[in-house]
Amino acid sequence: MEKLQFLKGLIKDLGSALADRDVVILLLLGPIVLTLIFGGVYINAYVDNIPIAILDEDNSSLSRMIVRQFEQNDRFKAVYYAQSREDLNAVIESGKAYMGLFIPENFSRDVSSLKSSPVLVLVDGTNIVVGNNSFAAASSIIQTISAGVQIEVMQAKGLMPQTANSIGTVLKFTDRTLYDPGMKYMNYLLLGFIAVFLQQVVLAGVGISVIKASGSIVESGKIPARIISKILACSIVALSSTFIAVYIATTVFGVPFRGSLPLLLLLSCLFAFAVSSAAVIISSIVKDKVKYAQLSYMLSLPTFVSCGYIWPFSQMPKGLALVVKTLWPLANFARSFDEIAIKGLGFSAVKHNITALAIYTAVLMPVGMCLYKLRFGGKESHQGKKKPVAPEISM
Amino acid sequence: MLKSVAATLAGEFKALKTNKLRVVILFLIPVLSNIMFGLEFSGDQIRNIPMAVLDQDNSQLSRTIVEYFRENEVFDIKYMLDDSEKMKELFNESKINVGMIIPKGFSEDVKKLDSPSILMLYDGSQMSVASSAKTRASEILLTVKAGIVIKQLEGRLNMPAELAQKTAQAVRFENRTLYNPSRSFKNFLVTGLGTAIVQNAIAMLCAVAVKNNELEVKKRKRAGYIIGKIMFYGLSGGLVLFINVLLQAFAFKIPFRGNLSGAALLCFLLAFAVSSFSIMVSSLIRYELFSITVNAVVIVPSTLYVGYTWPLISMPGIYQKIAMMLPFYHFADNMRNMFLKGINISSIYRDIVWYIFFIVGAAFIAVLASFRLKAEKYGDVPELKKEGGEAAIS
Numbered sequence: 001m002e003k004l005q006f007l008k009g010l011i012k013d014l015g016s017a018l019a020d021r022d023v024v025i026l027l028l029l030g031p032i033v034l035t036l037i038f039g040g041v042y043i044n045a046y047v048d049n050i051p052i053a054i055l056d057e058d059n060s061s062l063s064r065m066i067v068r069q070f071e072q073n074d075r076f077k078a079v080y081y082a083q084s085r086e087d088l089n090a091v092i093e094s095g096k097a098y099m100g101l102f103i104p105e106n107f108s109r110d111v112s113s114l115k116s117s118p119v120l121v122l123v124d125g126t127n128i129v130v131g132n133n134s135f136a137a138a139s140s141i142i143q144t145i146s147a148g149v150q151i152e153v154m155q156a157k158g159l160m161p162q163t164a165n166s167i168g169t170v171l172k173f174t175d176r177t178l179y180d181p182g183m184k185y186m187n188y189l190l191l192g193f194i195a196v197f198l199q200q201v202v203l204a205g206v207g208i209s210v211i212k213a214s215g216s217i218v219e220s221g222k223i224p225a226r227i228i229s230k231i232l233a234c235s236i237v238a239l240s241s242t243f244i245a246v247y248i249a250t251t252v253f254g255v256p257f258r259g260s261l262p263l264l265l266l267l268s269c270l271f272a273f274a275v276s277s278a279a280v281i282i283s284s285i286v287k288d289k290v291k292y293a294q295l296s297y298m299l300s301l302p303t304f305v306s307c308g309y310i311w312p313f314s315q316m317p318k319g320l321a322l323v324v325k326t327l328w329p330l331a332n333f334a335r336s337f338d339e340i341a342i343k344g345l346g347f348s349a350v351k352h353n354i355t356a357l358a359i360y361t362a363v364l365m366p367v368g369m370c371l372y373k374l375r376f377g378g379k380e381s382h383q384g385k386k387k388p389v390a391p392e393i394s395m
Numbered sequence: 396m397l398k399s400v401a402a403t404l405a406g407e408f409k410a411l412k413t414n415k416l417r418v419v420i421l422f423l424i425p426v427l428s429n430i431m432f433g434l435e436f437s438g439d440q441i442r443n444i445p446m447a448v449l450d451q452d453n454s455q456l457s458r459t460i461v462e463y464f465r466e467n468e469v470f471d472i473k474y475m476l477d478d479s480e481k482m483k484e485l486f487n488e489s490k491i492n493v494g495m496i497i498p499k500g501f502s503e504d505v506k507k508l509d510s511p512s513i514l515m516l517y518d519g520s521q522m523s524v525a526s527s528a529k530t531r532a533s534e535i536l537l538t539v540k541a542g543i544v545i546k547q548l549e550g551r552l553n554m555p556a557e558l559a560q561k562t563a564q565a566v567r568f569e570n571r572t573l574y575n576p577s578r579s580f581k582n583f584l585v586t587g588l589g590t591a592i593v594q595n596a597i598a599m600l601c602a603v604a605v606k607n608n609e610l611e612v613k614k615r616k617r618a619g620y621i622i623g624k625i626m627f628y629g630l631s632g633g634l635v636l637f638i639n640v641l642l643q644a645f646a647f648k649i650p651f652r653g654n655l656s657g658a659a660l661l662c663f664l665l666a667f668a669v670s671s672f673s674i675m676v677s678s679l680i681r682y683e684l685f686s687i688t689v690n691a692v693v694i695v696p697s698t699l700y701v702g703y704t705w706p707l708i709s710m711p712g713i714y715q716k717i718a719m720m721l722p723f724y725h726f727a728d729n730m731r732n733m734f735l736k737g738i739n740i741s742s743i744y745r746d747i748v749w750y751i752f753f754i755v756g757a758a759f760i761a762v763l764a765s766f767r768l769k770a771e772k773y774g775d776v777p778e779l780k781k782e783g784g785e786a787a788i789s
Contacts, residue, residue: 125575
């Protein structure tokens with residue numbers, strides 16, 4: 001009987017959640033639309049056409065060959081030919097070029113006479129994404145040229161071409177980048193963003209629903225059952241749209257998916273409940289849906305930046321990592337959500353996250369329920385006593 | 396009009412005392428987040444990346460190479476393996492991010508000039524870690540290679556050491572990373588993240604700042620009311636922005652090479668631009684939750700839209716055009732450049748002009764939009780008023 005009533009409540013809550021314009025727009029469209037918008041940012045997989053400035057003081061056939069390699073590389077776009085070192089520095093400082101290539105006077109002659117002449121690359125380090133890409137491409141061009149020149153020099157010193165060649169390639173390094181060989185920003189970030197979208201819509205959806213329906217929830221006398229059914233209703237819709245978003249990420253934006261869908265779903269469900277516990281607590285404290293919405297949107301940036309996704313926990317001060325992991329469930333979700341999908345992590349690899357989310361919910365959900373009863377059930381509650389039914393129906 | 400500007404300003408400051416949540420959103424969350432970002436990235440660079448080594452050669456040369464990695468602060472060799480399957484497992488369980496395999500007979504092959512290969516494996520799913528590891532590993536391996544070439548030249552051609560070294564490095568690749576030589580993530584990210592959180596706060600509060608029950612009937616007074624609101628959030632938001640900039644410069648030691656008055660001006664311009672935009676939205680959209688959502692979608696993800704991390708040049712054209720219309724676009728790179736490059740205010744005069752036009756334009760629309768609103772006094776909607784000013788009436 002109890003179960004039947006709970007089921008009825010759940011169906012009713014699902015119905016009222018779907019009839020509620022704000023909640024539906026948020027839960028259903030939020031993750032999908034945001035995935036499309038954010039995916040568009042990273043649609044060009046690589047940072048290409050980085051504006052660079054060139055100063056070739058040598059103007060020899062060797063230096064011109066080096067310049068040509070830079071000009072023809074997709075990663076770079078030569079936008080400025082400087083006249084002096086000051087000019088080169090100034091153009092980088094102004095931000096018109098992100099990198100400068102400097103070949104000194106007598107470079108070619110010095111190479112032939114083994115004076116170990118340098119090619120200087122000046123990288124603007126203010127934006128590390130651009131800086132690292134310029135550095136990697138420049139380094140690869142110059143290493144290739146350098147190897148060729150080195151072999152020529154060795155031949156000139158009397159080595160047989162084949163021996164010179166063998167010494168030049170005396171050992172090789174082969175790189176293999178696993179899971180995401182192209183190291184695309186899209187693959188790196190989009191699933192993490194989807195994890196945050198899920199957090200934001202569940203936070204907003206659950207919080208706003210329990211505030212709006214506080215009258216009827218308190219009136220019914222079954223606060224835990226009604227809140228759980230609200231959470232289930234919101235989670236079902238939010239998880240559906242989140243998985244549509246994951247589908248869009250893999251099909252439209254080509255994010256690789258190697259993982260187990262049931263495991264991803266299990267982790268996401270646990271996360272939805274964990275975030276809902278936080279939502280019930282915050283909504284009980286704030287008690288006003290507009291203020292609650294303001295507060296919940298404020299949490300997206302700090303929770304994402306600190307959840308170990310863009311900067312691993314191993315690199316943070318230990319105390320901060322502990323505080324973040326204890327206070328906020330995204331720390332046990334975003335990275336694992338991404339890794340289950342992209343790397344195909346198994347249950348054992350995310351077991352600790354699953355346990356942490358379960359403990360978080362088990363501890364904070366009852367706290368949230370008690371706080372809700374205390375805050376909305378008390379004499380001072382306006383939404384609980386004065387308007388027992390109305391708030392659920394209209395805004 | 397001036398009187399109502401002053402009255403609105405005074406009212407808002409007074410409300411700060413009673414409305415604790417406003418203090419939490421405008422001051423507490425932004426400042427605490429800024430402190431958290433500063434602490435989070437205090438390591439500057441990625442260090443101690445967990446690594447596994449499979450040394451199938453176990454020669455003096457291979458052990459030397461492993462030693463290079465062991466001594467480097469970027470890597471933390473956690474596993475010495477004797478089985479490549481185990482390495483695969485460690486990657487799949489996210490226990491390591493880097494792996495190195497030195498094949499059997501490596502040292503002999505080097506002597507025979509058989510060009511053996513060291514295999515480096517990286518976990519590409521954690522990009523900040525993978526790119527740091529790649530850069531440092533290739534530096535180490537190039538040094539190793541140069542050393543071997545020099546020895547070969549000395550041995551085979553009886554070259555003197557110095558000449559062998561010069562031959563091995565006929566062309567030197569010198570690089571210099573300007574403005575952020577250690578490629579610190581703190582320097583790269585914190586100025587933007589710690590200020591973005593303040594603009595989010597301004598946007599969230601301004602999204603519902605225009606209240607029907609506070610509106611005056613006379614248009615002049617109403618204009619004063621809107622301008623007063625913009626001024627309040629512009630001034631208080633600008634102040635919090637500047638506090639965060641000072642914390643970054645002095646508490647977290649992000650090198651600040653510009654001048655502080657220029658930074659302060661930029662902070663207030665951003666705060667005024669965001670507050671006038673969000674108050675414009677508040678005047679236009681009377682449905683509060685929708686107004687908040689619009690602001691959340693337009694303003695909150697600004698750090699991504701405006702090319703602060705992923706550069707604008709790599710975004711589709713339409714994104715580039717939209718980015719240039721966002722207030723944070725004219726702030727983010729400029730503020731980071733004030734810190735790291737020490738640019739002065741005169742080099743960003745175009746952005747200042749943009750801000751002035753934007754602030755005046757948005758404020759003008761906000762005032763016009765407010766004229767169509769119906770003023771409601773306390774008595775008009777008693778029940779809603781009691782519920783904390785939730786009136787969502789047009």
